[in-house]
Amino acid sequence: MTREWFGVTNAASVPSDVAWQLHALLDHAKAGRWSSMLQLLEQRPQWVNATRLGGASGFTPLHQAAYLGASVDVVERLLTLGAFKSLRSAQRQRPVDVARQRGHHHLTALLEPPTHLVSPSFLQDVEELVHTVILGRAAALVQQHGVRLPPLDVLLELQPSELWVPIPGMYGGFHVRLAVIADEPIVVIDSWVRVVGGSQERRLVSRAGVAVLHLSDPV
Structure with missing residues (x-):
């Protein structure tokens, strides 16, 4: 779960x-x-x-x-x-x-926090990008409700390394998880809004930046 x-x-x-x-x-x-x-x-x-x-x-x-x-x-x-x-x-x-x-x-x-195959420095490098993705879709709600966005370090304490981040008023939120593509760590962000027929977006975040992935593509 x-x-x-x-x-x-x-x-x-x-x-x-x-x-x-x-x-x-x-x-x-x-x-x-x-x-x-x-x-x-x-x-x-x-x-x-x-x-x-x-x-x-x-x-x-x-x-x-x-x-x-x-x-x-x-x-x-x-x-x-x-x-x-x-x-x-x-x-x-x-x-x-x-x-x-x-x-x-x-x-x-x-x-003492656990060690992990994914370097904490990677998460520190991409955390601002991940938060920018979240704010890009829900900045007003995050500000209104004073939502403290999760530090990515916590993903290293979870098995599997994933976290659900609900946003009040969004009728949905963000599923954030660690993955590996071509031997490189990435953060996968899926977001949902359960109104107006539903809306889902996926972003891949790496040191190279943020990429959009078609939702039918496997990760």
Whole structure:
């Protein structure tokens, strides 16, 4: 099952009960109320990488666990629920950086992002292009709802390396995945709009730029 990215940061873009639950989730994480946090995440696992609506720190529950030095059991449960090790805060810190800075060395090995055959430098090189493709189709909605676009590093933590990025108001979104063509890594972006009879587009993103692919062509 493809993992779904929750990137909305504008409280006005979600129902009030959802906003309340999200605030409660991040409050539990910030206060170290791990049982309450995990209980909420068991019901809403898609929020495991959420940040506070309207917040400035960019801390996810995993960042908070790293900051407070939670037990290995708590961190392992967050990872099982889908927490990303490579997400960075507003200060560009990954959870492992936070744990190391705070002296919580019992967590550093567990929080170290995995190695991958695809070089992280490739993803860093093409991330801006991928975000440009998304903004080219949904810039107004991304701005309206304060959508935090996913860093491509998270694809290296997924098997298969793919992510669904819904955009509120688009009635669809973007399916982003890693692939290899002629021994070269690329990012494939399929986008859907489920109105006006439906609309689908595909783009291939590499260091060479962005290419349009006919949807009947295999990748």
